[in-house]
Amino acid sequence: MTPLLLALLWQPPVHPLCTAAERFLRESQQLVAVVEPDTIDDWRTKKRLAGCKITAAGGTTRGVQPQAVAFYEAVRAAGWTRTPDPKDAPNEASLRFRMEQADCLFNVFGPPMLNTDAEAMVNERRPLKAGETRWHVYAMCLPALPAGPT
Numbered sequence: 001m002t003p004l005l006l007a008l009l010w011q012p013p014v015h016p017l018c019t020a021a022e023r024f025l026r027e028s029q030q031l032v033a034v035v036e037p038d039t040i041d042d043w044r045t046k047k048r049l050a051g052c053k054i055t056a057a058g059g060t061t062r063g064v065q066p067q068a069v070a071f072y073e074a075v076r077a078a079g080w081t082r083t084p085d086p087k088d089a090p091n092e093a094s095l096r097f098r099m100e101q102a103d104c105l106f107n108v109f110g111p112p113m114l115n116t117d118a119e120a121m122v123n124e125r126r127p128l129k130a131g132e133t134r135w136h137v138y139a140m141c142l143p144a145l146p147a148g149p150t
Contacts, residue, residue, distance in 0.1 A: 059132030
């Protein structure tokens, strides 16, 4: 096969648990996003689960804290519901939501802090416009399961 034919046939890997979150981040929030497979030590279920992670970046003129508030309002308006017994970190802008068969822990933050290739990639793909401040969303998505014993 020629390189051109291979490029045409290649499709990016699909991570079904991240599909709804990725679509929301790209379409509703206008963020650039990268999805990767991940194995997550889930403190809520007390299991190690196959899932995926999303690294996303954009720009805001309202500031990161007001953008985070608006982001979580938009998450709820899009039909995401809080995961039962979420065991998340609301004081750190990390909230866990459920959509269909996926639980996603969304974390909103300002300047780059992950120091990953995915973070560098989304920042490069989404240059800031005049007057904008950088904001990021990092999401970990895994199967929606009952909480483990407390």
